[in-house]
Amino acid sequence: MGWIGETVDSIRSIQIRQLLTQAVSLGMIVTSALIIWKALMCITGSESPVVVVLSGSMEPGFKRGDILFLHMSKDPIRAGEIVVFNIDGREIPIVHRVIKVHERQDTGEVDVLTKGDNNYGDDRLLYAHGQLWLQRHHIMGRAVGFLPYVGWVTIIMTEKPVIKYILIGALGLLVITSKD
Amino acid sequence: MHTFGYRANALLTLGVTILALMCAMASFSDNFNLPSPSAQVQVLNVNWFQKQRNGNDEVSLTLNISADLQSAFTWNTKQVFVFLAAEYETTQNALNQISLWDAIIPSKEHAKFSIHTTNKYRLTDQGSNLRGKEFNLTLHWHVMPKTGKMFADNIVMTGYHLPEDYR
Numbered sequence: 001m002g003w004i005g006e007t008v009d010s011i012r013s014i015q016i017r018q019l020l021t022q023a024v025s026l027g028m029i030v031t032s033a034l035i036i037w038k039a040l041m042c043i044t045g046s047e048s049p050v051v052v053v054l055s056g057s058m059e060p061g062f063k064r065g066d067i068l069f070l071h072m073s074k075d076p077i078r079a080g081e082i083v084v085f086n087i088d089g090r091e092i093p094i095v096h097r098v099i100k101v102h103e104r105q106d107t108g109e110v111d112v113l114t115k116g117d118n119n120y121g122d123d124r125l126l127y128a129h130g131q132l133w134l135q136r137h138h139i140m141g142r143a144v145g146f147l148p149y150v151g152w153v154t155i156i157m158t159e160k161p162v163i164k165y166i167l168i169g170a171l172g173l174l175v176i177t178s179k180d
Numbered sequence: 181m182h183t184f185g186y187r188a189n190a191l192l193t194l195g196v197t198i199l200a201l202m203c204a205m206a207s208f209s210d211n212f213n214l215p216s217p218s219a220q221v222q223v224l225n226v227n228w229f230q231k232q233r234n235g236n237d238e239v240s241l242t243l244n245i246s247a248d249l250q251s252a253f254t255w256n257t258k259q260v261f262v263f264l265a266a267e268y269e270t271t272q273n274a275l276n277q278i279s280l281w282d283a284i285i286p287s288k289e290h291a292k293f294s295i296h297t298t299n300k301y302r303l304t305d306q307g308s309n310l311r312g313k314e315f316n317l318t319l320h321w322h323v324m325p326k327t328g329k330m331f332a333d334n335i336v337m338t339g340y341h342l343p344e345d346y347r
Contacts (some may be wrong), residue, residue: 061259062283062322079265079277080320080332099279102306104274111306117261117284122301125262146331147203174185 010177026175033090046141051084052149052151053095056117058082066153068095070141077101077136079112085114088128093140096123102133110136206256207328213254215333219247220318221264224341227298227347229310237310239303239342243281245319252323252331259323260285264314266303270314275321276301280317312344 040049047069062068070084070126077083079101086093098115099122111133115122124132157164227240245264252260263282268274280299285291320334 026319060286061261079279080261080263080322080334082322093262099282099301102273103268103275103279105274108274112347117282118248143330145207146325147327 007173007177022175025097039175044071044141046070046084046095048084048140049157051093051095052154054155055116056090058095058097058117061116061117062095062146064150065155067147067151068143068144069147072139072141073143075110076103076137076174077112083112084140085134085138086130086140087126087138094123094126094144102140112139182240193255195329203327209324210254210256210323210325210329210331213251215252217247217249217252217321217335219245219249219335219337221245221317221319223317223335224296226343226347229343229345231346235308237305237308239299239310241280241299241303242297244294244296245281247319248292249285249321250288250291252321256325256328258324258326259287260291260326263320265318265320266315268313269319270305270306270307270309270313271311272309273317276305309347310342313342314339315342 021114037049041047041107051068051070053064053066054070056064068082077098079098081098082095083098084093084095094114096114096119098112099115100111102111111132112135113122113124127134157160157167170179214238222240222244224244225242227242229239230237232238243264245303248261250262261282261284264278264280266280268276268277279301281295281297283293283295285293292301314340317337318334319337320332324330325331
């Protein structure tokens with residue numbers, strides 16, 4: 001009880017000026033995270049520069065919980081590249097490998113077919129009904145880098161929101177009660 | 181200043197920093213490896229060659245693929261993904277790339293292989309341009325690391341001339 005009492009006292013004893021400083025430092029943390037994310041978006045040219053692998057369709061190369069760094073340049077898409085794409089009507093983007101490319105002579109538009117390394121067949125069953133090919137606008141980026149396990153943090157937080165709130169609460173309390 | 185929280189925080193920060201640094205160094209060390217793989221492919225037979233009901237040409241081939249990709253492996257390599265692609269140009273398309281066969285090589289011991297196979301994925305054209313078509317066979321490999329940057333490269337091999345008639 002003593003610890004809780006002290007904490008409550010320390011919250012009460014906060015002056016306006018101290019409160020403001022803490023609000024500013026908390027704001028700084030949030031904005032700098034946002035700045036880093038937006039800067040990464042500018043550098044990589046992809047709308048989500050980092051993705052977490054959610055399925056086992058690319059095993060044993062990519063397992064659930066690994067993270068991938070994406071890059072989206074003007075370079076044309078070629079067979080063998082691992083791309084992240086969005087299907088109309090599906091919320092979650094898919095990470096699979098390109099196995100067929102047809103690039104138009106006149107317009108330069110591409111038709112792309114993908115497949116997961118661990119899947120038996122190609123992805124036509126995953127595409128929207130009647131869709132045979134992916135176009136450029138479906139593709140969010142190509143994977144250039146890989147880091148294992150780190151994505152488990154976000155998977156756990158999205159699947160068990162309680163842990164997320166406990167973590168945020170604990171961090172918030174830490175910021176409020178720290179005296180420096 | 182020296183509470184449990186501060187010490188735990190410092191320890192965690194140091195641990196994460198060292199891990200990140202080690203990952204970066206492992207990935208960077210891959211740059212010193214200059215792989216020099218070799219590969220050969222032979223088209224042994226045209227099993228069938230027809231026009232599908234939707235008007236696209238389709239070919240089935242029997243292939244003999246042999247390659248030595250041992251030099252692509254480093255200590256930071258998890259696996260190498262290897263595939264054989266047919267590449268050709270048509271009046272409609274500036275580039276057609278069709279994967280015919282692929283495999284995952286899990287370790288250096290399996291990186292020298294010779295395989296006799298038919299094409300795993302359909303070799304179909306967008307249209308009917310395959311009669312008498314000359315195409316390149318290219319062996320691509322994609323090095324997937326334990327951590328860090330991925331590498332890819334390819335060898336363009338001798339091409340193949342498809343027959344003038346369906347069979």
